Amino acid sequence: MSIIRTEDICKNFGDLQVLKNVNLTVNQGEVVVIIGPSGAGKSTLLRSLNTLETITSGKIFMEDKLFQRVERGEIREEMKKEEKKAALLEMGMVFQRFHLFPNMTVKQNVLAGPLYVQKIPKEEAEQRALSLLDKVGLLEKADAYPSHLSGGQQQRVAIARALAMQPKIMLFDEPTSALDPELVGEVLSVMKDLASQGMTMLCVTHEMGFAREVADRVVFMADGQILEEGTPEEIFQNPQTAKAKQFLASVL
Amino acid sequence: MNGMTRIVTWMPQLFKGAQTTIIITILSVAIGLFLSLFLALGKMSKHAVLNRLCSGYVFFFRGTPLLMQIYFIYFGLPQFHPALTIRSAFLAAMIAYTLNTAAYLAENIRAGIQSIDKGQFEAARTIGMTGAQTMRYVIIPQTVRRLIPPVGNEFIMVLKDVSLVAIIGLADLTKVTRAISSSSATALVYIPAMIIYLVITALFQLVFNKLEKKYSVYE
Ligand SMILES: Nc1ncnc2c1ncn2[C@@H]1O[C@H](COP(=O)(O)OP(=O)(O)OP(=O)(O)O)[C@@H](O)[C@H]1O
Ligand SMILES: [Mg+2]
Numbered sequence: 001m002s003i004i005r006t007e008d009i010c011k012n013f014g015d016l017q018v019l020k021n022v023n024l025t026v027n028q029g030e031v032v033v034i035i036g037p038s039g040a041g042k043s044t045l046l047r048s049l050n051t052l053e054t055i056t057s058g059k060i061f062m063e064d065k066l067f068q069r070v071e072r073g074e075i076r077e078e079m080k081k082e083e084k085k086a087a088l089l090e091m092g093m094v095f096q097r098f099h100l101f102p103n104m105t106v107k108q109n110v111l112a113g114p115l116y117v118q119k120i121p122k123e124e125a126e127q128r129a130l131s132l133l134d135k136v137g138l139l140e141k142a143d144a145y146p147s148h149l150s151g152g153q154q155q156r157v158a159i160a161r162a163l164a165m166q167p168k169i170m171l172f173d174e175p176t177s178a179l180d181p182e183l184v185g186e187v188l189s190v191m192k193d194l195a196s197q198g199m200t201m202l203c204v205t206h207e208m209g210f211a212r213e214v215a216d217r218v219v220f221m222a223d224g225q226i227l228e229e230g231t232p233e234e235i236f237q238n239p240q241t242a243k244a245k246q247f248l249a250s251v252l
Numbered sequence: 253m254n255g256m257t258r259i260v261t262w263m264p265q266l267f268k269g270a271q272t273t274i275i276i277t278i279l280s281v282a283i284g285l286f287l288s289l290f291l292a293l294g295k296m297s298k299h300a301v302l303n304r305l306c307s308g309y310v311f312f313f314r315g316t317p318l319l320m321q322i323y324f325i326y327f328g329l330p331q332f333h334p335a336l337t338i339r340s341a342f343l344a345a346m347i348a349y350t351l352n353t354a355a356y357l358a359e360n361i362r363a364g365i366q367s368i369d370k371g372q373f374e375a376a377r378t379i380g381m382t383g384a385q386t387m388r389y390v391i392i393p394q395t396v397r398r399l400i401p402p403v404g405n406e407f408i409m410v411l412k413d414v415s416l417v418a419i420i421g422l423a424d425l426t427k428v429t430r431a432i433s434s435s436s437a438t439a440l441v442y443i444p445a446m447i448i449y450l451v452i453t454a455l456f457q458l459v460f461n462k463l464e465k466k467y468s469v470y471e
Contacts, residue, residue, distance in 0.1 A: 052377065099375035101390050116389060162379070
């Protein structure tokens with residue numbers, strides 16, 4: 001079963017076409033890594049999936065059900081409101097710059113979603129928050145404020161916050177790009193754990209080592225298009241297009 | 253009588269005036285603050301009518317003299333319709349200061365909310381918070397901290413603007429001071445009166461510095 005599937009999605013910002021007929025499928029349990037040069041539209045693709053951006057045209061399916069069909073910038077078909085809300089909650093999102101809520105402690109950040117959105121009892125939300133913080137190795141920071149944490153720790157909290165909503169897929173937009181090099185490892189190792197526990201993941205990253213080791217499939221994007229798609233071996237050892245060859249030569 | 257004893261005999265009257273000044277200041281800024289939150293949200297709303305209404309309100313109250321607003325509310329409105337008569341000068345003053353301060357505070361609140369990183373709204377959305385929940389749990393708490401200095405400023409500005417209420421016959425600290433000065437034929441009373449203003453201002457500053465510290469724990 002596919003968790004997310006897109007059909008010919010396009011996105012324009014004014015006259016600039018940032019996504020050009022993107023067809024992407026992420027199946028249950030799969031780890032898909034998107035690579036590509038800056039400006040390729042990787043972030044825009046992820047943001048379109050969880051409607052932080054509205055696509056200009058195309059279809060998005062969630063768990064094989066039509067989520068949204070858009071033509072010429074107008075939503076023509078969409079899930080019912082409640083269904084749509086539930087579908088959006090199936091997607092956890094981790095941002096490059098964390099975006100933790102600075103006015104809340106680490107624990108409050110993680111339990112905010114379960115408590116206010118899912119409206120589960122406070123004790124249960126706390127239990128869930130603490131067990132997730134344990135999972136990302138930050139139990140002892142539960143009562144600290146985000147500003148007192150390192151970037152790597154903040155990103156692990158952000159992962160826990162997304163996981164707290166019990167999503168079916170996790171979207172990561174360059175989760176380690178804003179980190180000092182020595183902090184990248186701790187975040188990647190949390191992501192590897194997640195992958196090994198069977199979480200479906202769609203990651204934009206420049207960490208080629210992670211892609212090689214963890215990805216089931218690597219997608220290469222440039223100029224708003226998916227130019228290549230395949231196993232890590234296929235993409236890294238035997239890129240077909242000149243753009244992919246050039247990009248890989250610059251990063252490897 | 254020497255200067256000191258004269259000052260002491262004026263004190264009860266001065267305190268009474270100061271009380272009026274303080275009550276109008278605190279009540280109008282507090283109520284104005286509440287009102288300004290809705291004005292700010294209205295000004296940022298995508299709803300065209302609401303947006304124009306709130307923008308127009310802010311433009312009007314910031315673009316006309318406070319003194320004229322007070323005159324208008326107390327003397328002008330009854331001439332448009334008798335039902336708009338406000339008999340109590342105190343109530344008229346309260347309305348004028350509240351409406352006026354709300355316009356200024358609304359601009360501060362709007363600037364405060366708009367200075368918050370777009371990522372905060374997006375992060376809240378990805379965990380499913382509604383717009384109202386995002387405001388309540390994420391944006392407003394962060395804005396409050398940034399609003400403490402401008403709200404403190406507003407208190408101090410209003411404290412002094414309240415001296416205008418003399419024109420509708422209210423006896424605030426300035427009015428009382430002037431009355432004493434003319435009846436006793438000396439300017440001496442201005443000294444304790446100004447000291448009282450300074451003490452009140454200092455107290456406001458103290459409270460707001462404390463609040464700022466308290467709300468800065470997470471920074
Ligand atoms: N809100 C926006 N308004 C206008 N143009 C935008 C907007 N967001 C992105 N773009 C443009 O869309 C293009 C693709 O941007 P996007 O952020 O998706 O690229 P990316 O592949 O994520 O790049 P990077 O590796 O630098 O993060 C860029 O040219 C960018 O300038
Ligand atoms: Mg990007």
